[in-house]
Amino acid sequence: MQARVKGARVPQAVAEASAVPGRVKSHRVVLGLDPSLRGTGYGLIRREGRQWIAVAFGEVICPRNWERSRCLVRIAQTMRDIVGRHAPTICVVEGLFFAQNHQTAMILGEARGAALASIAEAGLEVIEIAPRKVKQAIVGYGGAQKHAVAKMVQRMLRLSETPTPDAADGLALALTHALQGQGPGIGVGKTI
């Protein structure tokens, strides 16, 4: 469920941008979160000197035959566990999104609510960044494919393997916050 990579590094350009005082605020450990009922992606990055490294990333998988309420408990507990273990001080979650219909939107909302209640209860600041802005920040193009985001995240954090798409989205959200101020509109999040 949770893969760990210690010591992976972001490219120097990213590291330098993120080391500019005042741009990344004072958050040293950033949690990126892409919630969904069956496969919540998350990624934690930590600033080490002038660089950002991947600390943990993965997915909270809830099988199709699990009841919704059981999934919500699993998501809430996993988030509590991750936050307790790695002590991030900010969580970046996907903002505006696409949903097929109201029912889908509500179920996605339930997953978000279960995760964010745990996270906010632990005292983290929660910000929302639109998916387009994440793609823009990571790949340079707001309409980029999920695969392209995963590949770029792998390169930026020098991971030995490409993360799963959901885990990559979590890392991408965290990195987008880390990169803020590096380009127009990049990483600008809204506190929720």
Added chain:
Amino acid sequence: MQARVKGARVPQAVAEASAVPGRVKSHRVVLGLDPSLRGTGYGLIRREGRQWIAVAFGEVICPRNWERSRCLVRIAQTMRDIVGRHAPTICVVEGLFFAQNHQTAMILGEARGAALASIAEAGLEVIEIAPRKVKQAIVGYGGAQKHAVAKMVQRMLRLSETPTPDAADGLALALTHALQGQGPGIGVGKTI
């Protein structure tokens, strides 16, 4: 935030229906929940012999100027507190609902997710009943107004005052479960 009424009774007809063995299963304390970000309504009823009494009901109010994540924490914590205090074993939540758009549906979903994660984590069974079925069971008409539901809930539980609309919805959901089997389709919920 939380009003308590002890000793209020359901009318005899309701009490008798709810006392039929096997119809109300083994749940003695039922939590009804009508979640929303700013005003989550809840109602707890308990079976005492052949009658159902209101144990607690009210609203979790989150002011407009609170950030969403703060509301989610408040909702999750209040639910944990209520469940810990009154030990319900089943939670009945509104099923299909009306939402103006996807954003509204997602925000409503967040409130539901925060509440249900707490509730399910405490081991409660969670079932969903459509609002129309609740109105049908309580007022006898699926298109009933909120006010009519509140009035009927007041009468059924012999409350001294009409509950607020949101608290009444919580009580109505709980009562609908208690009434199950009393009429065609009444109280039939779906485990989620």
